[in-house]
Amino acid sequence: MAEKLDLFQEKIGYYFKNIDLLKTALTHSSYVNENKMHHYESNERLEFLGDAVLDLVIGEFLYLTFPKESEGYLSKIRSECVNEHVLSKISKEIGLGSLIYFGNGEIKNGGRFRESTSSDALEALIGAIYLDSSFKTCEEFVLKLFGSHINVSEIKTISRDYKTEIQEIAQKYGKICKYEIVKEEGPDNDKTFYCHLSIDDEIVGKGVGKTKKKATQMAAKAAMDDLEGNKNV
Known part of the structure; x- marks a missing residue:
């Protein structure tokens, strides 16, 4: 597994100073439950943090990109940029799903292939990078990761109902x-x-x-x- 984590860090262009943060980001609650670990050892807390960081990074990007648009417009576009499907797609692109620690029951129930699971893991990864580095480093990582999914011309199209x-x-x-x-x-x-x-x-x-x-x-x-x-x- 160590070799896989090394390859993954190389792929995403970020190397953890504290590798335990990455391991926690990859630990699904089903794995914690089956192995009688503490609930806080799952990736759910990192997911909570990563969700907040992601909203701030994308929110700032849109605020600066569309200086004359309303709050309602910006909120709508942000929801399109960071919805579950987009997060799951990015997670798949970087091969995050294959690294997640699942409980056997969750694997049998198809948990590895759920969009919600992979999107949650990506948010946990963002939270882990934030704690391992700084907001600036995490911001650069997020914008690079989401770059091809935030197309300004497409965003303008999305804004029309x-x-x-x-x-x-x-x-x-x-x-x-x-x-x-x-x-x-x-x-x-x-x-x-x-x-x-x-x-x-x-x-x-x-x-x-x-x-x-x-x-x-x-x-x-x-x-x-x-x-x-x-x-x-």
Whole structure:
């Protein structure tokens, strides 16, 4: 395991001064329970701390990036940047899930493949790095880790509620919007959803996303893009 931890630290570009913090960040509560350890030896406390640090780092980034936007806008975008799916995806990219210490029962129940488990472990890792170094070092680590997932142009797209916009247009003309998930692809822990938006049974937009919510939003965006492109409602 020591060799795996060395390789992991090399991969993430951070080497722990106190390796026990990393080990704690990787210790799931099921492992603690099965091995009759103290409850505080699981990664839950580090997860609590890491969640707060992550919110602050991303919050500051968005505050400085969008100096004229409202609190509501910033809160909405932050929730999109640090939701469970994004955290789980990053956790998978750095190979965090394969290092987590689980109890045998949790493994049998598929715990290793749950998005919530991997996202919690990533927050615990962030908390561990914060304690092992400084806020500045942890901030640099987080922004580097989340860099490819915080695309300013995409953030601006997220800020528009296309579903509400298209719904208001449809209601104006007495029409009905209907969203249908027409296909799902991939394993349970990494699905892709395909959605069609119909207005009065005519398909006006198609969307793809890693969640049903994102797929429906993208279908609404496609419909709005078409409307705005044609300048004809």
